[in-house]
Amino acid sequence: MKGLNRRQFLAAGAMAALSSAAARVAAGSNATSANNQSLPWRNWSGGVVGYPEGRLAPSSEAQLADYLAGTSGTIRPVGSGHSFTPLVPTDGHIVVLDKLTGLLSHDSEKQRATFAAGTRLADMGMPLKQVGQGMFNLPDIDRQTLAGACSTATHGTGIGFKSLSGYISSLRLITPQGEQLDIDAQSNPELFRAAVVSLGALGVITRIEMQNRTPYRLKQRNWVEKTEVILSQFDQQAASHRHFEIIPLTHSDYSLVLATDETDEPINNPPTSPEEDAAFGAAMRGWMTLPPEQRRPQINALAQFIQPSERVDDSYKILSSVRANRFNEMEYSLPKEAGAACLLEILATIADQKLDVVFPLEYRYVARDDSMLSMSSGHEDHVAISVHRVASEDYRPYFDVIEPIFWKYGGRPHWGKIHTLGAAQLTELYPDFARFQQIREDIDPRGRMLNAHLRKLFVGDS
Amino acid sequence: MKIIKWISFTLGSSVLVACNSPSGGSVAGNVSASSVAQPSTVISSPAVAAQWAASCGLCHATGVGGAPRIGMTEEWQPRLAQGREQLLRHTIDGYKDMPPLGYCMSCEREDFVALIDFMAGTAP
Numbered sequence: 001m002k003g004l005n006r007r008q009f010l011a012a013g014a015m016a017a018l019s020s021a022a023a024r025v026a027a028g029s030n031a032t033s034a035n036n037q038s039l040p041w042r043n044w045s046g047g048v049v050g051y052p053e054g055r056l057a058p059s060s061e062a063q064l065a066d067y068l069a070g071t072s073g074t075i076r077p078v079g080s081g082h083s084f085t086p087l088v089p090t091d092g093h094i095v096v097l098d099k100l101t102g103l104l105s106h107d108s109e110k111q112r113a114t115f116a117a118g119t120r121l122a123d124m125g126m127p128l129k130q131v132g133q134g135m136f137n138l139p140d141i142d143r144q145t146l147a148g149a150c151s152t153a154t155h156g157t158g159i160g161f162k163s164l165s166g167y168i169s170s171l172r173l174i175t176p177q178g179e180q181l182d183i184d185a186q187s188n189p190e191l192f193r194a195a196v197v198s199l200g201a202l203g204v205i206t207r208i209e210m211q212n213r214t215p216y217r218l219k220q221r222n223w224v225e226k227t228e229v230i231l232s233q234f235d236q237q238a239a240s241h242r243h244f245e246i247i248p249l250t251h252s253d254y255s256l257v258l259a260t261d262e263t264d265e266p267i268n269n270p271p272t273s274p275e276e277d278a279a280f281g282a283a284m285r286g287w288m289t290l291p292p293e294q295r296r297p298q299i300n301a302l303a304q305f306i307q308p309s310e311r312v313d314d315s316y317k318i319l320s321s322v323r324a325n326r327f328n329e330m331e332y333s334l335p336k337e338a339g340a341a342c343l344l345e346i347l348a349t350i351a352d353q354k355l356d357v358v359f360p361l362e363y364r365y366v367a368r369d370d371s372m373l374s375m376s377s378g379h380e381d382h383v384a385i386s387v388h389r390v391a392s393e394d395y396r397p398y399f400d401v402i403e404p405i406f407w408k409y410g411g412r413p414h415w416g417k418i419h420t421l422g423a424a425q426l427t428e429l430y431p432d433f434a435r436f437q438q439i440r441e442d443i444d445p446r447g448r449m450l451n452a453h454l455r456k457l458f459v460g461d462s
Numbered sequence: 463m464k465i466i467k468w469i470s471f472t473l474g475s476s477v478l479v480a481c482n483s484p485s486g487g488s489v490a491g492n493v494s495a496s497s498v499a500q501p502s503t504v505i506s507s508p509a510v511a512a513q514w515a516a517s518c519g520l521c522h523a524t525g526v527g528g529a530p531r532i533g534m535t536e537e538w539q540p541r542l543a544q545g546r547e548q549l550l551r552h553t554i555d556g557y558k559d560m561p562p563l564g565y566c567m568s569c570e571r572e573d574f575v576a577l578i579d580f581m582a583g584t585a586p
Contacts, residue, residue, distance in 0.1 A: 039554060039570060042562035046555070057568035078567050096568040098516060122520065143520060143565065322520065324527030324559050 041094060043081040044143075045328045045391040050089025052076075057096040061174060061206045064095065068204070069178025074448055077200040079148025080120060082141060083416035084328050086453040087152075087199060095204050097145060103127040104207060112169050114209040117147035125316025134215040134315050137161040137243075142320035147205045152416035153197040153374040155384065156319055157245040157364035159238045159336075163376055165196040166369040169211045175203040176444045184209075193432070194439045197373040199415055201454055202443050218242070218318040219263035223308040227255040227347065231340045238365050243319070245364040248343060250350050250357050251292050252299040256306070260318060269313040292354045326391035327359065330399045330418045331384055332411030333375035336365055339383030342409040346387065346402055357398055362386040372432035375412045384414070423460035510576045510585075517566035518577050527559035530581070538582040549578055 041050045053073070058064035068075065074092030081088070088094060097118025106113040106128075113133055115124060122142035128134055137156040139149055146164075148154075155163035170184035173195055181203075185192045195202055220243075227248050230237070238244040243260035290298060311318070334342060343363055350357060364384045366376045376382040387402050389395035399418055406413075412429045413419030427433045437458055444450075447459075455461040514522075514532070521529040530537035541549055553574045556562035563569065569577070579585035 039563075041567070042556060044561045046562055055568060080565055081561065081563070081567065094567070098566065098568045101516065120520075322526050324521075326556070326559055326561060 041078065041081075041088060043083060043088070045084055045326050047084060047328050047391065047395075048086045048089060050086070050091075050094075052090055052094045053092055055094045055096055057099050059099045061100070061172070061180065064204060064206065065174050065178040065180055067178070068174060068176060072446070072448065074451065075176065075204070076449070076451055077147070077204045079118070079145035079151075080143050082144045082148065083152060084330075084418045085416055086451070087416065088451070089453070090451040092448075092451075097147060097204075097206075100206055103131070106131045106133065108132060110169075111212050111214070112209050113212055114170075114207055115146050116207055117145065117205045119146050120144065121146065121149060121320055122322070125314065125320075128212060128316075129215045129314065132214060133212040135210065135212055136167055137164070138316060138320040139164060140320055141323050142316075143322060146208055146210075148416075150196060150208060151199055151205065152414070153371070153376070154414075154416060155364075155366045155376070156243070157366070158243040159365040159381060160242070160367055162367045162369040163197070163371075163374050165371060165374055166367070167211045168196045168208055170209040171195060171205050172207040173203045173205055176446070176448045190435075191439060193370060194372050194436050197371045197377075197415070198436075198440075199373075199454065199457070201440050201449050201458065203449065216262050216315050217264065217267070217312060218260050218315045219265055219310060219312045220258060220260040220318050221308065221310040223257050224254050224303050224306045225257050226253050228253075228344070230255055230257055231343065234340065234363075235336075245362065248347060248361045248363060249299060249303070250347065250355075250360060251295040252303065253296070254300060254303040255363075256360070263312055265312045267313050269311040269317065288358065292351075292356050295358075296351075327388045328391060328395040328399075328418060329386055329388045330395075330403060330406075331362075331386040331414040332403075332406035332409075332419070333366065333382040333384045333414065334406065334409045334411040335380050336383040337380075338409040339363065339385065342383075342405060342411070343385055345405050345408075346385070349401060349405065353401060355398055355401065357387075357389065359388040359390060361388075372436045373415070373430060375414055378431065382412075385411075386414075386417070422456045423458060426457060510580050513566065513569070513573065514577055514580055517569070518564050518581060520565055521560075522581055529560065532581045533583055535583055538584075542582055542584070546575075546578070550574055553578065 038052060038054060041052055041055075042048065056064070056067055058067065074090045075095055076088050076090045076092070077095045077097065078088045079097065100116040100118040101123070102116050102119060104114045104116055108131065111133055113128055113131065120142065121138060121144055124135065124146065137158055139154045139156050144154065150165040150168060153163045153165050170182065173181045173183060175181060183192050183195050195205070227246070230246055234246070237259065241259040241261055243258070245258050246255040247258070248255040343361070346361065362385070366382050366384055368376050368378055368381050371377050375384070385406070387399065389398055395418065403420060413421055440458060450458065452461070519532070521527060522532050525531045530541055550571065552560060553564055554562065564574070566573065566577070576585070
C-alpha cells in the first residue's frame, strides 16, 4: 500500500463497498402512492415524498404569473430536490423551474450576471467564464438549482465568504397573487433582506442577479491531520487560506484537511486509477465490518497511508461537484468560537455510544451576512457542522442523539437539512424572525405558499 | 474531485447498496405495463434530447455513480433485461445512487419512457 495517496484511498473504498455491502431498503422507498394518476415527488435522498395534485412547469415568467393570478390552491416551488427537509411536499401543486434556465444577461462593468432561477449550479461556471466572470464561492454540490440553493442559504466554505444568497444583487419574485416584483437592496432593502433566503415562502423566484468577479483558478491541497491538532490551528489556517475545511472521521483521531487558494498554475486535475483503487479497496473491507469500538486503531493506521495530494482547475470545478452517493444530512451553524467544543463533543458521543456510523462529518466556516434568515446572519461568523447518514439507513437514531448537542451550543439548523425545530425555537435563534413573518403575511395573507413543514416553521402548527 | 465525494463513497459506503422496497410498495409499481411496453408510440426528438441534457445527462453522459452511459449498449443490456417496467420504477422511485425522478421534476411517465429509450438506443 506504500505510495498510495489519499484519493486512491478514498476511491478504493467505493469499490470495496459496492462489492461487499448488503442490500438495504432505502429510507422512504416503501411509501406507496396515494394517487396513481400523478407521479409522486421525492427528494434526492428519497427520504421525503409528496403526492402533489399536479405539477406546473412554466416556460415563461408570464405563464407562471398568469397561473398564480388565476388560481388559489397551495403552491410549492421545487428546485432539484436536494433539501432533506420536507420543503416541497404538498397536496396542491408544485412549480418546477426546469424550463426557466440559463444565463439571461450580464453586466461586464459591474461583474454581475442574471440567471433564470432553475439553472443548476453546474451549468453556471462555463457560461460565466465565457463572459469574463466567476462566482466568488459555491456549495459543494453542483446539481442544486440557483434558486433552491439561495433560498435555503446553502453555502460553501471560507471565513471570507458568505452563503450563496449573500452574493445576490437583485432578484425577481412572482408573488402568490401573480404580481411581478423586482427586488434589490437599494429599492426595497427590507424585502430584499427577507427574499434572498425565504424558503419559497414569499412566492416563486424566477431570476437572480449575482455579484461575481473575474474568472479564476484554484489549487486545492488535501492532507490528513489529527483532529485535535487541526482544530487548534483552525483559525490561523482559515485566515491564511481562501477556503479551509476539515472532514473529521468518525471512530478515528484523524480528519481530512482541505486548503484551497487562488493560483496561476496550469490545470492539473487527473482522475484516480481504477486499478489501484480496486486493489486498495480490498484492504478496506476488513475494518468496515468491525464493530464501531474496534475501528479506531484500524482507521488511524489506514490514515497513515493517505499521502498529501493537490489539484488545480477552474474555480467552479474545484469548489463544486456531483455527489454520486445519496445520503441524508443534518447541519447546524453556530458561532465559530463554539465550533471546536461542539465538534469534539459530537465525535466523543459517537465513540462513547458506539454509534455505527462511518460517514464523516464536515466542519466549515461561513462569513456573516445581513439577510433575515441566513444561518450566518447577524454579527458573528459561523461554523457549520454536518453529520450524514447514507440514504439506505435510518438516520433518526443517529441524528436524534446529535441534534441536542447542536442546541447546547446555540446552533441554527440549515433550512434544507434535517432538524426538528419549529417556530418557537426559531424565533429565539433569529432576531429578525418575527419581522420576516410580518413580511410573509403581507405578501401571502392566505398562506398559499405554506405546506405542513413551513407552517411548523413559520406559524407554529405542529 | 471534491474530497467529500470520495469520503461519502468510502467511509459511508459499507452500507451503501440500496434496493427497492421488497414489499412491492414502489409507487412506480403501479404503472401499467401498457404504459411502458409500447415504445413504438414514443418518438425521440430534439425535445427529448434537450430534456435529457438538462436532467439524465448530468450523470448518464459520463457514468457518474455507475450510471449506464447513453448509447453504451453493453451497459444498458443488463438493465433492459430486468424489464422496461422495472427500469421505469427505478427511475421514478430512485435506485441505488440514481435519485428519484432523475433530476427531471417536470417529467411524466411518458417522458421517462422516452428518455430511457433515448439513452438505451431502443427508441423506434
